[in-house]
Amino acid sequence: MRRPARSRQLPTFLALLQSRPSRKDSSRPVADFLRRRAKASFLVRAHRAGCMLLIWVWPTPIRLSRDLAGSGQQREEVMTDVTLRNQNSELVRRGYAAFNSGEMDTLTQIIDESCTWHTPGKSPIAGDYEGREATFGQFGRYGGETNGTFRADLLHVMASEDGRVVGVHRNTGERNGKRLDVLCCIVFDVKNGKVIDGREHFYDLYAWDAFWA
Incomplete structure (x- = not known):
């Protein structure tokens, strides 16, 4: 046929x-x-x-x-969405740079006081953290337990008009003779120019847990 x-x-x-x-x-x-x-x-x-x-x-x-x-109002709304996404993306880029360089003042400006943070898995550092102080405590574990070798090198940033930004990065570090090299993404919720929530997702969660065990 x-x-x-x-x-x-x-x-x-x-x-x-x-x-x-x-x-x-x-x-x-x-x-x-x-x-x-x-x-x-x-x-x-x-x-x-x-x-x-x-x-x-x-x-x-x-x-x-x-x-x-489209109408003029629709075009203005589109431009507003694009501007907001660009601003949120730049905010996340600044956050990654500040994290790797240990610029706590910048992180304090970026992360909201009531921010929540979520690290998956079964390792000792897995859990949900409420508040900026607890979130910074988690960041401190990353650096403290790896003698300052822990890094999150940003690869890609994607943002939506609803305030969510996804940062794709590579985590590396050394701890107790073990070496970490895993891909990760963090889903950030951004509101009024500050991060109010962060959720980590790992490509190889088993390797992440084994590193911190």
């Missing part, structure tokens, strides 16, 4: 953007028509569901639909 021919129609969102020349275009000089087509080449940045969609529109007359273009 022959398979039905695959549709060559453009996706709906591109179909909305592209329109064919009107009948009036055929009566215009060819050079003028090509010039207008060339002017129509541009990049459209559309924000949908907190993600940036980058679309290349081929040289053809363009008509942006009212729904895709």
